[in-house]
Amino acid sequence: MQASREPAMTDPRPKHLDLTRIRLPVPAVVSILHRVSGAALFLLLPLVLYLLQASLGSPDSYVRMRAVIEQPLVKLVLIGLLWAYLHHFCAGIRFLALDLHWGIALQPARRNAWAVLAVSLALTAILGARLW
Amino acid sequence: MVKRIVVGAHYGLMSFLAQRITAVAMALYTLLIVGVLLVAPPAHYGDWKALFAQQWMRLATFAFLMSLLLHAWVGMRDIFMDYIKPTGWRLAAQAAVILALTAYAGWSIQILLGA
Numbered sequence: 001m002q003a004s005r006e007p008a009m010t011d012p013r014p015k016h017l018d019l020t021r022i023r024l025p026v027p028a029v030v031s032i033l034h035r036v037s038g039a040a041l042f043l044l045l046p047l048v049l050y051l052l053q054a055s056l057g058s059p060d061s062y063v064r065m066r067a068v069i070e071q072p073l074v075k076l077v078l079i080g081l082l083w084a085y086l087h088h089f090c091a092g093i094r095f096l097a098l099d100l101h102w103g104i105a106l107q108p109a110r111r112n113a114w115a116v117l118a119v120s121l122a123l124t125a126i127l128g129a130r131l132w
Numbered sequence: 133m134v135k136r137i138v139v140g141a142h143y144g145l146m147s148f149l150a151q152r153i154t155a156v157a158m159a160l161y162t163l164l165i166v167g168v169l170l171v172a173p174p175a176h177y178g179d180w181k182a183l184f185a186q187q188w189m190r191l192a193t194f195a196f197l198m199s200l201l202l203h204a205w206v207g208m209r210d211i212f213m214d215y216i217k218p219t220g221w222r223l224a225a226q227a228a229v230i231l232a233l234t235a236y237a238g239w240s241i242q243i244l245l246g247a
Binding site: 038041049057059062063089 | 152155156159162177180181184200204207208211229236239240242243246
């Protein structure tokens with residue numbers, strides 16, 4: 001156990017569940033975003049399957065698919081989908097590492113949580129810019 | 133009556149393992165597809181169609197999609213168990229997800245067989 005290396009819990013713990021006053025530490029932000037992005041990916045799965053089907057169906061449906069993803073609103077949704085996938089991917093790898101007790105102490109866990117947020121946003125920006 | 137010991141019986145272990153095994157499978161597929169798209173980006177319909185006409189690509193994509201459905205089931209069930217307290221509503225939501233995922237499985241097969 002790593003617990004002995006971490007600072008003793010002398011801070012007063014919050015005695016409330018007021019969502020406007022709770023300040024989430026970075027690993028908790030990554031965790032809830034993992035859940036939010038996972039739910040978003042599930043909800044957008046029919047869109048992905050529709051686009052895959054249209055892209056493979058025929059030359060005509062391929063052209064139609066290209067036209068659909070050119071629409072600004074769809075582009076926005078797809079950028080959101082891209083971020084959700086990348087965040088879920090990066091945070092998922094972090095959770096697998098934590099399962100193996102890699103980077104599990106307080107300071108490394110905070111640093112790699114920041115890294116997950118930064119890398120997934122940076123990759124979204126890079127890939128998003130390249131795709132459009 | 134079957135007496136079940138509720139603590140330490142590993143009832144969640146299969147879900148836990150399935151979630152992680154499918155996660156690793158999907159991560160590998162993601163790296164594979166990114167690699168393929170970087171090495172030979174499909175410029176038009178013909179290239180894209182040819183990529184998915186290959187058996188290994190169809191099988192890999194099918195394995196990815198099935199992993200995704202199983203992974204989504206574990207994840208959505210976790211979310212429902214945390215936030216939907218009334219048993220009836222929770223079961224209804226879980227049934228809806230199971231039906232949706234089953235339909236997506238059929239849809240995936242249809243897409244890949246037609247490809």
